[in-house]
Amino acid sequence: MAIIHSFYDLLMISNFEFFVQKSIRYGFLSKIKAQVVTLEDSINACHPEWTALIKIALQHMQPNYLKKLSEDKDWLPGLHYLLAAFSLPLSQTHYILLGESPYPRNASANGYAFWDNAVGELWSPKGLSTAVNKATSLRNFIKMLLVARGDLQADVTQPAIARLDKSTLIHSAKQLFVKMMGQGILLLNASLVYSKGNVPYHARCWKPFMSSLFDQLMLIKPSIQLILLGNVAKQVPLNKLKVGLVAEHPYNVSFITNKRVIAFFKPMDLLAYEKY
Numbered sequence: 001m002a003i004i005h006s007f008y009d010l011l012m013i014s015n016f017e018f019f020v021q022k023s024i025r026y027g028f029l030s031k032i033k034a035q036v037v038t039l040e041d042s043i044n045a046c047h048p049e050w051t052a053l054i055k056i057a058l059q060h061m062q063p064n065y066l067k068k069l070s071e072d073k074d075w076l077p078g079l080h081y082l083l084a085a086f087s088l089p090l091s092q093t094h095y096i097l098l099g100e101s102p103y104p105r106n107a108s109a110n111g112y113a114f115w116d117n118a119v120g121e122l123w124s125p126k127g128l129s130t131a132v133n134k135a136t137s138l139r140n141f142i143k144m145l146l147v148a149r150g151d152l153q154a155d156v157t158q159p160a161i162a163r164l165d166k167s168t169l170i171h172s173a174k175q176l177f178v179k180m181m182g183q184g185i186l187l188l189n190a191s192l193v194y195s196k197g198n199v200p201y202h203a204r205c206w207k208p209f210m211s212s213l214f215d216q217l218m219l220i221k222p223s224i225q226l227i228l229l230g231n232v233a234k235q236v237p238l239n240k241l242k243v244g245l246v247a248e249h250p251y252n253v254s255f256i257t258n259k260r261v262i263a264f265f266k267p268m269d270l271l272a273y274e275k276y
Contacts, residue, residue, distance in 0.1 A: 039070050042079050046086035053216045054086060060208040075195040076102045077109035084111025085188045087181075090221065094184030095244055097227040098236065101202065102194040109194065112177060112187040114138070114250075119173040123166050127158035137250040138173065144256045148266040156256055170273045183268050190232050203235070214240040227264075229255075 043054055058066065069075065069082075077084070099113025110117040116138060119131045132139050143161075146152040151164055170176055177187065190210055191203040217224055218240055225242045230249025245264045248255055255261060 037079065039066060039079065039082075042082045045080075046083050047089045049090035050086040053090070053213060053220070054083065056216060057209045057212040060212040062205060065205045069193065075193050076104065076106060077111045077194075081109070081111030082192055085113065085186055088184075088186050092184055093186045093221070093224060095225050095227050096186045096188050096241070097180070097229070098232050099187070099189040100230065100232050101189050101191040101199055104194055104196070111192075113189045114141075115177040115187060116173065122171055122173060122176070123161075123169075125162065127161035132173075133158075140253060140255050141250045142176075142271070144250070144258070144261060145265060145271045147256060148262045149269065149271060168273055169271045175273075176270060179268075179270050183270070185227070190235060207235075211237070217241060 039058075043051060043058075046054060070079070097113055102109040102111070103116060105118065107118040108116045114137065116135050119129075119135055119138060121129045122132055122142060123129055128139060128142065132142065143152065143156045146161070146164070147156065152160060170179065180187065191199070191206045192209075193202045193206070195202065214237070222241070225244030226236065227244055228236060228246045230251070245260065247258055247261045
């Protein structure tokens with residue numbers, strides 16, 4: 001728990017880059033170079049427990065594709081954050097929440113699945129903040145967590161959320177996703193690259209990487225469970241790692257009251273603010 005203890009000390013850091021650098025101090029994130037300019041730099045920026053696995057998985061990909069990524073800058077999230085999800089140590093990884101692909105906006109894509117880096121505050125006097133309301137999946141995910149806590153019942157509207165006492169809750173998207181990682185959830189996209197008009201192409205290119213990664217994890221740490229939300233569940237071979245949860249994508253309003261989803265996330269109490 002010592003590492004997790006220190007990790008929560010990062011929750012109030014406002015600048016994302018400073019968050020990464022201070023994380024290094026506590027050993028939760030791997031060493032991040034100031035300037036990541038090559039694929040090798042991206043690998044070195046991962047937590048060292050992942051390095052060997054990632055190098056093997058990359059060997060299963062097309063060399064020309066990787067070469068093009070190194071030369072072409074017109075894709076997201078860029079080499080700086082390409083492998084950012086692997087900042088969570090393998091020894092502390094209990095789940096892999098598999099997203100589909102990075103956000104298509106530079107301000108949003110940071111290498112972590114489902115984490116929209118453009119979203120700051122979660123709440124407003126009217127309920128959820130404007131930024132959260134625009135991010136449909138995040139909005140429904142937070143509503144689901146409020147239902148799981150018992151803070152909301154059938155009424156999940158803005159006025160109902162506005163009436164809640166949020167003094168004991170986290171207040172930013174950063175805090176939410178940091179807590180998820182603190183629970184051992186690796187936030188990994190099935191495709192690590194986005195470029196306009198080429199989503200299916202990138203998805204195909206990253207399949208061998210994911211297949212190799214899961215094969216290795218089956219041998220090294222078979223206790224890791226997959227969290228599959230939406231269409232990504234159809235793309236993952238179910239004869240590899242165990243599946244802890246399969247559900248509709250949070251974009252769907254039914255996600256808010258899905259009993260299996262609520263039962264899975266309720267024990268984590270991801271919205272609770274914990275002061276250390």
